[in-house]
Amino acid sequence: MNCIIVEDNEVAAFVLKEYIQQNNTLNLKGVFESGESALAYLETSTCDLIFLDIELKGINGIDFIKQLVNTPNVIITSSERNYAAEAFDFDVADYMVKPFTYERFEKALLKVNKIRESMQAFNPDFFYIKQNNKMVQVFFKDVEYIEAMSDYVDIHAIKDRYVIYATMKAMESQFPKNDFVRVHRSFIVRIDKIKEIRKNELLINEKEIPISRANKDAFLKKVNLL
Numbered sequence: 104m105n106c107i108i109v110e111d112n113e114v115a116a117f118v119l120k121e122y123i124q125q126n127n128t129l130n131l132k133g134v135f136e137s138g139e140s141a142l143a144y145l146e147t148s149t150c151d152l153i154f155l156d157i158e159l160k161g162i163n164g165i166d167f168i169k170q171l172v173n174t175p176n177v178i179i180t181s182s183e184r185n186y187a188a189e190a191f192d193f194d195v196a197d198y199m200v201k202p203f204t205y206e207r208f209e210k211a212l213l214k215v216n217k218i219r220e221s222m223q224a225f226n227p228d229f230f231y232i233k234q235n236n237k238m239v240q241v242f243f244k245d246v247e248y249i250e251a252m253s254d255y256v257d258i259h260a261i262k263d264r265y266v267i268y269a270t271m272k273a274m275e276s277q278f279p280k281n282d283f284v285r286v287h288r289s290f291i292v293r294i295d296k297i298k299e300i301r302k303n304e305l306l307i308n309e310k311e312i313p314i315s316r317a318n319k320d321a322f323l324k325k326v327n328l329l
Contacts, residue, residue: 104215106152108134109141109167111160115180115201119154122208129212136160138167150175152215157181157190168193174272176215192288194251194270214254217268230277232258232267241265243282247296247307249274251289259310284325287315294326 106129110116116134123129132150135141139161141153155177157164165186168177179190179198187198196218197211220233231238245260251271258265274291275283285291286305290312299306304313314322 104128104151104219105130105132105149106154107132107141107144107150108154109138109159109164110134110154110156110180111136112156115156118202119180122205125205126209126212128216138162138164138170142167142170145171151219152196153177154180155195157183157186165189165193168195174276176218176270176273178211178215194272196270214268218270218273227279232265234265234267239265243279243293246278246283246293248293248310248312249278249283249291284318284322286318286322287313288317289313297326300326 106123108116108119108123108131110119120131120134123131129152132148133141133144135144136159138159153175155164155167157179158181159167162170164179164181168174168190177193177195179186179195180201180203181198182201184200190198196215199207199211228244229240229242231240233239241258241260241263245262247259247261249271250257250259252266254268255266256269256271256274258267271285271288271291275285278291282295283291283293292305292307292312296307297305298308304311306312
């Protein structure tokens with residue numbers, strides 16, 4: 104799993120590098136002292152995981168996440184606890200308060216691996232998700248909407264529901280962008296399943312789904328309004 108560190112504290116960056124070198128599943132691709140330099144790197148390169156500090160020089164960690172286009176998994180590494188609620192609003196995989204042990208580091212990696220294993224897309228028409236120690240095939244066309252549930256997501260299909268350990272960011276990156284749109288921090292919907300669009304909500308199979316102010320403009324641009 105390719106990863107990068109975005110950290111302006113030399114000691115904290117050194118500790119992370121040591122932990123990464125101890126773990127044979129990680130491949131460190133770069134260390135960046137600012138969000139701007141990391142964003143410049145990600146314009147031409149990709150990674151699977153970002154270890155991100157919040158209080159950076161220049162743009163902070165939250166603003167950095169907002170500017171990511173194809174969002175990989177993010178683990179926050181911060182000396183402050185009070186950013187946690189806001190960070191989890193952006194579907195980070197975990198939030199580690201510095202200083203943290205190698206055992207805590209491994210625990211965060213387990214969360215990332217669960218997210219990566221829960222959903223694996225192999226085909227433009229369908230994907231597989233892990234359910235009860237087996238891989239279940241689900242067609243994208245059958246999915247009506249996805250709802251966030253704390254550390255899990257609830258995938259509502261025409262006939263079934265699937266609860267998996269994942270983030271909404273992971274769902275956004277895996278699902279076809281032409282067919283699905285995020286309308287709220289807790290909801291992603293399939294566009295052709297929308298029955299009605301109201302002022303601040305939409306209707307899918309009798310389910311009323313809120314449309315947030317932050318997502319409304321992008322949503323309206325994506326649907327075909329006559």
